Amino acid sequence: MAKALDDRVGCVILTELLKSRYPFDLYGCFTVQEEIGLKGAKAASYAVAPDVAIILEGTTCYDLTGTSEHMMSTRLGDGPSLTVMDRSVISDRDLLKHITRTADKLGIPWQIKRTISGGTDAGRIQVSGKGVRVCPIAVPCRYIHTPVSVMDKRDFFHTLKLAEGTLAELADWLTGDGDTDVKDSAKGTAHTVGLDQNQFREGKSNV
Amino acid sequence: MFKTISKLVNAFGPSGCEKQVAGVITNMIEDRVDEIRSDAMGNLIAVKRGSGKKIMLAAHMDEIGLIVTTIDEKGFLRFGTVGGVSPLISLGQRVVFENGLTGVVWYEESIENMKDAKPDKMYIDIGARSEEHAKELVGIGDMAVFAGQPVGQNGVVISKALDDRVGCAVLAELARRCPETDHEIYYVFTTQEEVGLRGARTAAYSIMPHLALAIDVTRTGDTPKSKHGAVALGKGPAIKVKDNSVIAHPKIREKLVNCARENSIPYQLEVLEKGGTDAGSIHITAGGIPSGGVSIPTRFIHSTAEMVDLKDVENAVKLLEAFIKR
Known part of the structure; x- marks a missing residue:
């Protein structure tokens, strides 16, 4: 509660991730001015020009009494929240699949954020430069944008573990990339191994 | 052509x-x-x-399309819109998922003024018997598009x-x-x-x-x-x-x-x-x-x-x- x-x-999660070594360049970006329009990320993503970006967040959690099931963006305790789509971004499907597979393999629960409102800096990073494959991983937080947010410690540790697992297998995923079914059309795609680990916050949430 | x-x-x-x-x-x-x-x-x-x-x-x-946001306890799908989808135009339409599954778009019938028929008061029915049954067929985050075959007549195409x-x-x-x-x-x-x-x-x-x-x-x-x-x-x-x-x-x-x-x-x-x-x-x-x-x-x-x-x-x-x- 904080x-x-x-x-x-x-x-915090990003700080932890930076303690390990990876077989690719990991850029840990602690961005500024997300809450007033995703500004810091835009500049950072041009500077880093990553191949992949994972966005670590606290996201809206609206599992309160009186809310219909389908309006609950996420639920506390149900695990890290993954975004398929919000107002700012449609996540890279293959990267999302890699993350959910990793979670299943590690026995980590996960949930897809149900509402499509709100935005994250993933939207800015994705369309920067020649394009970046992005997906947000977030810890559900109740009463977001108020003086007291509440998160579940289990969600926090699961998110950390999932982020670690995703990075651990990312090099294999990038070089393997068996998910591209467009006939030969991916051959020009640059899959040089490198990663930008960005961390951002939720912008205009639906709270 | x-x-x-x-x-x-x-x-x-x-x-x-x-x-x-x-x-x-x-x-x-x-x-x-x-x-x-x-x-x-x-x-x-x-x-x-x-x-x-x-x-x-x-x-x-x-x-344009629809995206599944929730599967309810009876197997109905709640959705959000992908791009400029008009709720009124979607009503009563068939939509199809990538795996070929067809759904019908309908609305909560307690709505009296159709102007209130916003996507959060609407749902997709895929004929599932239960929540579990629906989850075998489709997942949260899956997208659907309008269904229908193109028609060519009188020099125009309708699709x-x-x-x-x-x-x-x-x-x-x-x-x-x-x-x-x-x-x-x-x-x-x-x-x-x-x-x-x-x-x-x-x-x-x-x-x-x-x-x-x-x-x-x-x-x-x-x-x-x-x-x-x-x-x-x-x-x-x-x-x-x-x-x-x-x-x-x-x-x-x-x-x-x-x-x-x-x-x-x-x-x-x-x-x-x-x-x-x-x-x-x-x-x-x-x-x-x-x-x-x-x-x-x-x-x-x-x-x-x-x-x-x-x-x-x-x-x-x-x-x-x-x-x-x-």
């Missing part, structure tokens, strides 16, 4:  | 899921271009090499997704005709246009063309009491003057008009007050890229039954052929 879990929780 | 359009509109391709469309286009044109590749956003970029200017021609592959598969058809046909030119032509089939002109932005950045044209649909004002300006079905491709996302570069507009006149191709001028095209994100990429557009006049855009005139489509191909030869 203020500013959006998105200091992402900052 | 109807056959080409049919193949393209039948492919499943809501924003972010354009691979099927890319596959169809690749099969159509790969033997006619020097290089074909896709990028991180899923854009399909086909290149015909040349020593002159780099010209980018863009048509978007994605169509879903003509926005913008008809533009893809124009570019594919142009690539197949291999017009003689010194210029380097980039046939770019973009992604995620319907959710904010996203794919075109990264494609333009990687290509850095000298100039660009977006090939998309535009509204017509020729239906009963329409408010949408002067463009009419069957009176020729529309040369873009402006829309909500871009003001066409005057020299490109002028050149297109001259090409049409010299080759006796009918044309109209497009001043679209609502809506944008890929040119909107291309023209402000990097240091700025002079951009314009050639649009296919289309009735009932973003409905399950959009309508274009095949003469307009053919003339758009001719106009672009004349343009890139100069």
Whole structure:
């Protein structure tokens, strides 16, 4: 229970991730000015020009009494929240699949964020430069954008574990990339191994 | 041309899921271009090499759709919209998922005023017997598009997704005709246009063309009491003057008009007050890229039954052929 879990929780996870070594360049970006329009990420993503970006967040959680099931963006305790689509971004399907497979393999619960409102810096990063494959992983936080956000410790540790697992297998995924079914059309795609680990916060949430 | 359009509109391709469309286009044109590749956003970029200017021609592959947000305890699917889907137009329509599953779009019948029929008061029924049954068939985050086969009659085509598969058809046909030119032509089939002109932005950045044209649909004002300006079905491709996302570069507009006149191709001028095209994100990429557009006049855009005139489509191909030869 704290203020500013959006998105200091992402900052903590990223700090932890930076303690390990990876077979690719990992850029840990602690971005600025997300809450007023996803600004820092835009500049950072041009500077880094990553192949892949994973966005670590605290996201809206609206599992309260009186809310219909389909309006609950995420549920506390149900695991890390993954975004298929919000107002700012449609995540890279293959990257999302890699993350959910990793979660299943590690026995980590996960949920897809149900509402499509709100935005994250994933939207800015994805369309920067020649394009970036993006997907947000987030810790559900109740009462986001208020003086008291509430998160579930289990969700926090699951998110950390999932982010670690995703990175651990990312090199294989990037070189293997068996998900591209467009006939030969991926042959020009640059799959040089490298990663930008960005961390951002939720912008205009639906809270 | 109807056959080409049919193949393209039948492919499943809501924003972010354009691979099927890319596959169809690749099969159509790969033997006619020097290089074909896709990028991180899923854009399909086909290149015909040349020593002159780099010209980018863009048509978007994605169509509007619905996305499953929740599966309820009885097996009904709640959804959000992908791109500009009108809730009222969706009502009572069939939608189809990538795996072929069909659903019906309906609304909570406690609604008295249909103006309140917003997507969060609507649902998709796939005939599932329970939540578990539904979850075997479809997952949260899966997308669906309007269902329906294209019809060709009286020289027009009626179909879903003509926005913008008809533009893809124009570019594919142009690539197949291999017009003689010194210029380097980039046939770019973009992604995620319907959710904010996203794919075109990264494609333009990687290509850095000298100039660009977006090939998309535009509204017509020729239906009963329409408010949408002067463009009419069957009176020729529309040369873009402006829309909500871009003001066409005057020299490109002028050149297109001259090409049409010299080759006796009918044309109209497009001043679209609502809506944008890929040119909107291309023209402000990097240091700025002079951009314009050639649009296919289309009735009932973003409905399950959009309508274009095949003469307009053919003339758009001719106009672009004349343009890139100069």
